[in-house]
Each structure stands twice: as C-alpha cells, then as structure tokens.
Amino acid sequence: MERKEFLKTSLGLSLGIFAGTNILKAKSTNDYLVPDEMKPINGKYELPKLGYAYNALEPFIDAQTMEIHHTKHHQAYITKLNEGLSKEPAVLQKSLEELFHDLDKQSKELIPVLRNHGGGHWNHSFFWEQLKVGTSMGENFTTLAIKSFGSVEMFQNTFNKMALSIFGSGWCWVILQNNQLKIVNSPNQENPLMNAPKESQNKIKILFGIDVWEHAYYLKYQNKRADYVTAFWSVLNWDVVEKRIN
Numbered sequence: 001m002e003r004k005e006f007l008k009t010s011l012g013l014s015l016g017i018f019a020g021t022n023i024l025k026a027k028s029t030n031d032y033l034v035p036d037e038m039k040p041i042n043g044k045y046e047l048p049k050l051g052y053a054y055n056a057l058e059p060f061i062d063a064q065t066m067e068i069h070h071t072k073h074h075q076a077y078i079t080k081l082n083e084g085l086s087k088e089p090a091v092l093q094k095s096l097e098e099l100f101h102d103l104d105k106q107s108k109e110l111i112p113v114l115r116n117h118g119g120g121h122w123n124h125s126f127f128w129e130q131l132k133v134g135t136s137m138g139e140n141f142t143t144l145a146i147k148s149f150g151s152v153e154m155f156q157n158t159f160n161k162m163a164l165s166i167f168g169s170g171w172c173w174v175i176l177q178n179n180q181l182k183i184v185n186s187p188n189q190e191n192p193l194m195n196a197p198k199e200s201q202n203k204i205k206i207l208f209g210i211d212v213w214e215h216a217y218y219l220k221y222q223n224k225r226a227d228y229v230t231a232f233w234s235v236l237n238w239d240v241v242e243k244r245i246n
C-alpha cells in the first residue's frame with residue numbers, strides 16, 4: 001500500500017471531496033489567515049462567518065449542532081466578551097493574543113472575561129477554520145508526528161487518549177514547540193497561549209484543537225465522546241494544519 005493511502009486508511013479519513021471553501025478571514029479562496037492577531041472592529045468583536053455550510057461536515061458533525069454551536073454558543077462568548085471589554089476600553093487597542101499572553105497582569109475584573117469569553121471567541125474562531133471533510137495529512141505534519149511520537153498511529157492514539165481524559169469541559173490541543181509536536185489539554189475555554197512566557201509564546205504555534213464541551217457533540221453522540229473524537233479525524237482540515245506549521 002502506498003504510504004499516503006496507508007495513512008489515510010489508518011486515520012479513517014474520508015476520501016470524499018468537498019468543493020466548498022473553509023476560510024474564516026480570507027483574502028481569496030486560496031488564502032487564509034490564522035487569527036494570530038484578533039482585534040475588535042470599531043470596539044467590538046463580531047461572529048465570524050464559517051466559510052462553509054452548517055451541513056458541510058455531515059455525517060461526522062451534524063448541521064443542527066454546527067448551527068447552535070456557532071450562532072448560540074460562540075455568539076454568547078462574543079456578547080459577553082464585548083460587554084466585559086467595554087468597561088476597560090484601553091484594552092480594545094490590544095489583540096486577544098497579547099492579552100492572553102499577559103493574562104494574569106490584567107485587572108481582576110478583566111481576567112475572567114478574557115479567560116472565559118475571550119478564550120471562547122478565540123478558540124471557536126480557530127476551530128471553525130480548521131474543519132473540512134476530505135483532506136489528507138500533509139507531509140510536514142506527518143514528518144513531525146513521526147519525529148515526536150514515533151509514528152502517526154502513536155500520535156493519533158495519544159491525542160485520542162488525551163481528548164478523552166479531559167474531565168468536564170475543555171479542549172485538547174496540538175502545539176508545535178521547539179520543532180516538536182506536543183499534545184496539551186486546557187479546561188473550559190483556556191488555551192495554550194494564556195500566560196505563556198513571551199519568548200516561548202513566540203515559539204508556540206497551536207496547530208489544531210478539539211472542542212470537547214458536550215455542546216460540540218451531544219445532539220449526535222450523546223455521552224459517547226469517543227465516537228465524536230473518532231469522527232473529528234474525518235473533519236480536520238489538514239491543509240489548514242500544514243499552513244499553520246509554516
């Protein structure tokens with residue numbers, strides 16, 4: 001079996017081709033922008049468009065879950081983030097990433113706003129951007145996975161275990177640091193940028209993450225988080241992951 005085919009099969013990736021675009025803040029359909037500098041527009045954050053239809057991830061993630069997740073859950077984080085930031089207008093000049101990096105240096109009123117609602121907005125924007133059915137793991141990621149975990153299978157098994165080990169709500173992330181892949185969990189709406197030391201923050205790149213809050217999967221998978229984590233591999237946009245590496 002050819003190596004690429006083997007990887008595809010072993011990851012259970014769909015071979016289906018989806019012709020839609022998957023761009024959150026695109027300059028063109030072939031371009032995309034990681035939200036590494038999310039700033040409010042006219043003092044407010046807004047709900048980003050998905051760049052694909054709510055049913056685009058069927059049957060792995062259902063349309064109803066996507067619509068509620070996007071228009072209700074994500075919107076609620078944005079509404080509360082805007083509310084919280086409006087009380088401290090000076091921070092509106094800064095990007096969310098700058099504020100995350102210096103999270104514990106913010107006022108005690110602002111810290112929970114940023115941690116919960118700032119994180120909620122950033123994490124979901126980042127998540128939507130990396131979803132698409134029918135892509136395959138790229139060369140750069142494959143090389144990193146083998147180097148860091150011994151094999152693609154070991155990488156994937158470790159990720160699955162980590163995602164399943166989160167007690168309650170949170171995220172499991174794959175980050176690139178010192179040219180090694182690492183898998184890290186964060187509770188609630190936290191992410192690996194929060195309170196990361198500046199120098200190492202510059203070196204940390206988040207490549208992708210999975211939202212394991214029940215709202216991300218409960219309608220379709222109920223209590224079976226493992227089935228949702230398995231399905232996630234069929235909707236991860238490996239093309240975006242490759243771009244995030246570079």
Ligand code: MN3
Nearest residue numbers: 073211213216
């Ligand atoms: Mn969510």
